[in-house]
Structure formats: structure tokens, C-alpha cells
Amino acid sequence: MAKGKLTFNENLCKGCGLCVAACPKKILELDKTRLNAKGYHPATCVNPDECIGCAFCATQCPDVVITVERF
Amino acid sequence: MAQKRVLMKGNEVIAEAAIRAGCRNYFGYPITPQTEVMHYMAKKMVQVGGNFVQAESEVAAINMVYGAAAAGFRVMTSSSSPGISLKQEGISYIAGAELPAVVVNIVRAGPGLGGIQPAQGDYFQATKGGGHGDYRNIVIAPASVQELYELVVEAFNLADKYRMTCMIVGDGTLGQMMEPVAFRDEEPVETIAKPWAACGRKGDSFHHTVTSIYIDPDVLEKKNLELQDKYKIVEANEVRYEAINMEDAEIVITAFSTCSRISRNVIRQAAELGIKVGMIRPITLWPFPYKAISEAADMPSVKAFLDVELNAGQMIEDVRLGVNGKKPVYFHGRLGGNLPMQKEILDKIVAIHEGKITEGGNF
Amino acid sequence: MAVVFEPTKGLTDKPFHYCPGCCHGIIHRLVAETLVDNDALETAVGVASVGCTYNSYEYIACDMVQAAHGRAPAVATGIKRNLKDSFVFTYQGDGDLASIGTAEIVHAAARSENITVIFVNNAVYGMTSGQMAPTTLVGQVTTTSPWGRDPSYQGYPINVSEFLSNLAGAAYVERVCVTDYKNIQNAKKAIQKAFNVQKNKLGFSLVEVLSTCPTNWGKEPLAAMDWLKENMEKQYPLGCYKGADITFDADGKYVSGAIPATANNCVNVGEVKK
Numbered sequence: 253m254a255k256g257k258l259t260f261n262e263n264l265c266k267g268c269g270l271c272v273a274a275c276p277k278k279i280l281e282l283d284k285t286r287l288n289a290k291g292y293h294p295a296t297c298v299n300p301d302e303c304i305g306c307a308f309c310a311t312q313c314p315d316v317v318i319t320v321e322r323f
Numbered sequence: 324m325a326q327k328r329v330l331m332k333g334n335e336v337i338a339e340a341a342i343r344a345g346c347r348n349y350f351g352y353p354i355t356p357q358t359e360v361m362h363y364m365a366k367k368m369v370q371v372g373g374n375f376v377q378a379e380s381e382v383a384a385i386n387m388v389y390g391a392a393a394a395g396f397r398v399m400t401s402s403s404s405p406g407i408s409l410k411q412e413g414i415s416y417i418a419g420a421e422l423p424a425v426v427v428n429i430v431r432a433g434p435g436l437g438g439i440q441p442a443q444g445d446y447f448q449a450t451k452g453g454g455h456g457d458y459r460n461i462v463i464a465p466a467s468v469q470e471l472y473e474l475v476v477e478a479f480n481l482a483d484k485y486r487m488t489c490m491i492v493g494d495g496t497l498g499q500m501m502e503p504v505a506f507r508d509e510e511p512v513e514t515i516a517k518p519w520a521a522c523g524r525k526g527d528s529f530h531h532t533v534t535s536i537y538i539d540p541d542v543l544e545k546k547n548l549e550l551q552d553k554y555k556i557v558e559a560n561e562v563r564y565e566a567i568n569m570e571d572a573e574i575v576i577t578a579f580s581t582c583s584r585i586s587r588n589v590i591r592q593a594a595e596l597g598i599k600v601g602m603i604r605p606i607t608l609w610p611f612p613y614k615a616i617s618e619a620a621d622m623p624s625v626k627a628f629l630d631v632e633l634n635a636g637q638m639i640e641d642v643r644l645g646v647n648g649k650k651p652v653y654f655h656g657r658l659g660g661n662l663p664m665q666k667e668i669l670d671k672i673v674a675i676h677e678g679k680i681t682e683g684g685n686f
Numbered sequence: 687m688a689v690v691f692e693p694t695k696g697l698t699d700k701p702f703h704y705c706p707g708c709c710h711g712i713i714h715r716l717v718a719e720t721l722v723d724n725d726a727l728e729t730a731v732g733v734a735s736v737g738c739t740y741n742s743y744e745y746i747a748c749d750m751v752q753a754a755h756g757r758a759p760a761v762a763t764g765i766k767r768n769l770k771d772s773f774v775f776t777y778q779g780d781g782d783l784a785s786i787g788t789a790e791i792v793h794a795a796a797r798s799e800n801i802t803v804i805f806v807n808n809a810v811y812g813m814t815s816g817q818m819a820p821t822t823l824v825g826q827v828t829t830t831s832p833w834g835r836d837p838s839y840q841g842y843p844i845n846v847s848e849f850l851s852n853l854a855g856a857a858y859v860e861r862v863c864v865t866d867y868k869n870i871q872n873a874k875k876a877i878q879k880a881f882n883v884q885k886n887k888l889g890f891s892l893v894e895v896l897s898t899c900p901t902n903w904g905k906e907p908l909a910a911m912d913w914l915k916e917n918m919e920k921q922y923p924l925g926c927y928k929g930a931d932i933t934f935d936a937d938g939k940y941v942s943g944a945i946p947a948t949a950n951n952c953v954n955v956g957e958v959k960k
Contacts, residue, residue, distance in 0.1 A: 314711030390764025
């Protein structure tokens with residue numbers, strides 16, 4: 253199984269949660285403990301080791317927050 | 324070499340002049356009494372490799388003008404009063420986005436559907452805005468077919484130079500009139516660089532955007548102040564008028580386009596009665612020749628002004644601003660598509676000369 | 687390690703002003719990626735409209751012209767007639783295209799203007815705060831249909847793709863959505879096909895993208911996606927309404943399929959001096 257790495261341009265995130273729902277591995281969450289510069293709870297990957305680099309999250313994101321690498 | 328003169332209709336000359344000025348885009352919608360512009364363009368544009376589109380509406384036509392102008396190309400539309408009302412949306416956007424465009428209005432009588440006979444009832448609409456917001460158009464009122472030709476060519480240069488709408492205002496008389504025209508061998512076309520045009524980035528590090536929206540009030544105010552600065556430059560440099568028989572004139576006629584043609588003969592007839600009549604004929608309705616009017620009002624020989632228009636008194640407001648109360652301003656106007664007879668104007672001049680009428684108009 | 691997804695150069699650095707979960711960001715990105723994929727960023731000209739997308743001219747990195755409400759197809763006509771070899775597209779919402787701009791869109795399609803229209807349908811006026819749109823569903827509550835759209839009082843929704851596809855001038859019309867990965871890929875394919883249609887001068891193309899408006903629908907972004915699937919897709923079925931049989935080779939060159947007879951209706955009138 254391919255491994256993936258996500259990088260979040262966190263201050264662009266509006267906390268809409270579409271990426272959370274799109275993730276097949278269910279490893280994304282909105283971080284309720286933090287606010288970004290826009291005042292939203294930003295999306296974050298809670299279990300990076302599980303990421304398969306499918307880019308479903310980045311494709312669904314309306315604000316081009318996520319960069320995906322695969323190895 | 325003597326230039327060859329050809330007999331042509333005013334409306335056709337407008338189209339020919341545009342093509343000679345390098346205009347390769349015409350977008351229009353049929354309306355009387357300017358349809359010959361469109362007919363001529365429909366044939367000629369194809370022959371010279373330009374674009375002719377009969378649009379679905381006046382609104383669409385002016386927005387095609389907006390598009391072609393935004394991409395950096397010379398473009399014209401023509402219409403008549405009700406159609407020009409519809410185009411006001413686009414004309415305001417063209418002003419806001421600072422695009423060069425030539426709009427021809429062969430005015431007919433209004434309001435509403437009105438009639439198709441000549442009128443000058445669009446003076447306010449042309450010179451005081453017409454559409455929404457603080458903007459100006461350069462407004463040019465030719466009085467002959469020859470002048471129509473020369474000023475349409477000039478209109479394209481002015482539009483490009485100042486990045487604004489240059490409106491040619493005529494009426495059914497001028498549009499339908501046939502007169503000899505002497506075309507130049509080569510037109511004085513000024514090719515002005517358009518680094519702002521949205522025709523592809525083509526290597527620029529930024530993308531060109533053409534817009535009239537500025538949500539931030541401070542930015543929009545600054546944009547508006549820039550526009551006002553530009554309009555001041557136009558006012559300083561582009562006022563055009565013709566002064567006729569103004570040396571020691573007693574009564575000064577103010578009239579533009581068709582009314583100036585009728586009034587020209589009245590000057591001679593008045594002279595036969597011993598009344599010295601001069602005329603100031605604004606060629607640019609905006610910027611208006613206030614200074615020329617003001618200087619005439621200062622002349623000791625001048626006793627009064629007579630403003631002649633094909634409306635209920637529109638340009639007279641600018642004449643009064645120029646005169647500034649220094650001399651009385653009388654008015655003679657006809658409505659509904661009627662033209663004044665020379666005798667009507669002459670009778671008015673005699674009455675003014677004899678002190679038999681009060682200031683104001685015939686309504 | 688390979689980058690499999692990164693922000694496209696087809697978008698500027700300016701962050702979108704759209705509400706959380708709004709699909710405009712996804713659709714902007716698909717258009718921008720298509721420009722980059724086809725090496726068209728330097729030559730394309732886009733036309734932004736009025737509504738939430740008024741500002742799209744600041745986001746998409748090709749040359750952009752901002753048009754009056756509903757007039758984008760006319761503005762695009764004025765551009766394309768002069769720049770016949772450049773990709774020219776409009777980006778319009780449903781209020782803009784299907785209400786105030788019906789004349790412009792119908793006649794641009796009828797003339798088979800060789801332009802591409804990206805039509806975003808979210809069944810509501812977004813920018814002006816959720817009024818009934820020409821595409822609002824029967825029964826749908828909006829700020830101007832507070833008891834739900836009643837056909838006996840407010841008429842029926844307009845199915846833009848269906849009616850435009852009846853015009854001889856329309857070469858390619860497809861309706862897509864961006865609710866999930868698969869549909870987003872389909873939407874991108876449709877935009878690419880529209881690009882190819884224009885590049886081959888086959889005539890008018892339109893891609894209708896069903897979109898959510900979480901804010902004015904009063905729904906969470908995810909719930910809005912579900913509402914779209916359950917309700918909008920019934921009124922507006924996905925699929926290709928015109929030009930389904932048009933095919934291109936690997937280089938995007940036209941191979942086969944029924945097209946309008948009009949083809950190239952534009953001329954080049956020379957270069958603009960910069």
C-alpha cells in the first residue's frame with residue numbers, strides 16, 4: 253500500500269469538513285483545540301501513518317489547502 | 324491633387340469613417356433612423372476582414388463592444404435614442420473599466436418609443452451621464468456629412484487616448500442627408516499602446532484584469548478621483564466649437580448640429596434686416612465650450628443669446644452657466660421630430676431685437 | 687516521493703472569499719487546472735460575471751474581464767471574435783445566466799459562438815442573500831419564496847442544459863456535479879472536453895456544474911452535499927445533453943461526432959500593441 257504525506261496551508265482552511273468526509277481512511281479531523289488565522293478550527297491529519305496519498309481530501313477541498321505527496 | 328468628392332448618406336459615412344479609422348468591430352441592433360450604418364457595416368466589415376455581429380439586443384451589443392474593447396480592439400456600435408437608453412448599462416461599465424469605445428446616437432424624438440423624426444432630446448442623456456455613477460463621455464455633434472466623416476475618425480483617436488466612450492450625436496436629418504464628402508488618402512489614425520488589454524498574458528508576470536468593481540470604499544473613491552482628474556484633462560484640451568460672425572454681434576445664437584445649419588441661414592437674413600447675429604456652435608457637447616460662451620457674454624456688443632434646439636431646452640442650461648446671468652438667454656425649440664423654420668427663428672430674433680419678448684422659451 | 691496534488695499555477699495567491707464548503711472553490715480550481723494542463727494560461731481570456739463569482743477575475747490567473755450581470759456571453763463574443771485562437775470562457779451563476787442573462791446565453795449558443803460557458807447552478811441567489819433563482823426547486827424555501835416555491839405563484843425551475851441542447855448552435859452541453867471524488871473527476875473531464883470543442887472550433891460549449899450554497903440553504907457543508915444529491919439531481923439529472931458522441935484523440939484533435947455546421951465564426955483582426 254502506498255504511503256502519503258499531507259501538508260496543510262492551514263490559514264486558508266475554513267473548517268468546512270468536506271475533506272474529513274472524503275477521506276477513505278477516516279484519519280482527518282477538524283482540530284477543535286485550535287483556531288487558525290481566519291478563526292476556524294482547521295482540518296488536520298490525526299493519524300499520518302495511515303495516509304495512502306489518494307488525494308481525495310485535496311480534490312474535495314474548496315480552498316486548495318492540502319498538498320499531497322505519495323511514496 | 325484635388326480630392327475626389329463622393330455623394331454619400333450621413334449614416335453610411337459614419338460606417339465608412341469607422342472602417343477607415345481602423346475599426347474592425349461593429350456590434351449593433353436594428354433601429355430607425357440609423358439602420359444604414361448597420362447595413363453598410365454588414366457588407367463592408369466582412370470585406371475588410373472585420374467582425375460584424377447583429378446582436379440579440381442593444382444590451383448585448385454594447386456588452387460585445389465592452390468585450391472587444393477590453394481585449395484591446397477598436398470597436399463601434401450605433402443606435403438611436405431608445406436603443407441608447409438600453410446601452411447605458413454598458414456605457415457606465417465601459418466608463419468604470421476605462422475602455423475606449425465609439426457609440427453613435429442618431430437621435431429620434433422621445434420620450435418612450437416617441438417617433439422616428441429628428442430630435443435633440445438626448446442632450447441630457449449624452450452629456451450628463453445617462454447611466455449610473457460619476458462618469459463622462461466625450462460627446463461630439465457634427466453638423467455636416469463631411470464633418471461626420473472627420474469627427475468619427477477623430478472619435479476613435481480620442482477614445483483610445485483617454486480610454487473612454489466617445490459618443491457621436493447626430494439626428495435623423497444628418498443620418499439620412501446626402502452630401503458630398505472628400506475622403507483623405509490616408510487617415511490620421513493614432514495607434515496607441517494598450518498594455519492594460521485582456522488579450523492573454525503573453526509572458527507578463529501578472530494577469531490583466533478589466534473590471535469596474537471596487538468593493539473597498541477607499542479604493543473606489545481613489546478610482547473615481549482618477550477618473551475626475553482625467554475628465555479635467557479632457558475639459559482642458561478637447562473643447563471644440565465654431566464661432567460664426569461673432570465680431571460685433573448683437574444677438575448670439577447657440578445651436579448644435581442640425582439647428583446650427585438652419586440658424587446659419589438666419590444670420591444672413593437678419594443681417595438684411597440690419598440685425599447683427601452671430602453664432603456659437605458647440606462641436607463638443609461635453610466638454611462644453613463654457614469659456615467661449617462666457618467671453619461672448621462679456622462682449623459689449625452682445626445684447627442677448629438665443630438658444631435653438633430640437634427639444635424643450637436642454638443645452639440652454641449649459642449656455643446659461645456660460646452666460647452666468649450677464650445677458651438674457653432666450654430659447655426657441657421644436658419637439659416631436661419637427662424642425663424649426665428659418666422664419667420662426669428670424670421672428671424670434673426680431674422680437675428680441677425690439678424688446679418684445681421676455682426671457683425664457685417658447686413653451 | 688512524488689507530489690500527487692498541489693495548488694495549481696492556474697490560480698493566483700489570493701484566498702477565495704467564498705463561504706466554508708461552497709463549491710465555487712472546487713470549480714475554479716478545475717477550470718484553472720484545465721488551463722494549465724492545456725498550456726493555455728498565457729493566452730486564455732476569462733469573463734467573470736455578477737453574483738458570488740464577481741471576484742473570480744482575481745482568482746483565475748489568466749487574463750480576465752469582469753462583465754455586467756448576465757452579459758458575460760456577449761462580452762465573451764466581443765473578445766472571441768477578435769482572438770479566435772485563444773481559449774475564451776465565461777464563469778456564470780444561475781441568477782446571472784438563467785435569469786437576467788437568458789437572452790445573452792441563448793443567442794451565444796444559437797450563433798454557436800466558439801466559447802465555453804462554465805455554468806454554476808446552486809438553485810439560489812447567493813451573493814444577495816438567498817433569493818429565489820430561476821433554478822430554485824419547487825417547494826424550496828428561499829428568502830423570496832419563504833413558504834417554498836409554489837409553481838402556481840412563482841412558476842417552474844429552468845433546466846438550462848436541456849433547453850440549450852435543443853439549439854442547433856450548441857455543440858457540447860453536459861451537466862456534472864462536484865459532490866465527491868468521482869464526480870469531481872467527471873466534472874474535470876467535461877471541462878477538458880469543452881476546451882477541446884473550442885480548440886477545434888466546433889462551436890458553443892457549456893458545462894453546467896451543480897453546486898451547493900450551504901450558507902443560503904441553511905445547511906452544514908456536508909448536509910448540503912447530501913441535499914444536492916437527493917433533491918437537485920432529481921430536477922437536474924447529470925449527463926451529457928449534446929455532443930456525447932464527439933471524440934478527440936490523445937492530442938485533443940477532433941476525431942468524430944456530430945457538430946454544428948457553423949464551426950469557425952471568428953476572424954483574427956490583428957495584434958494589440960502592448
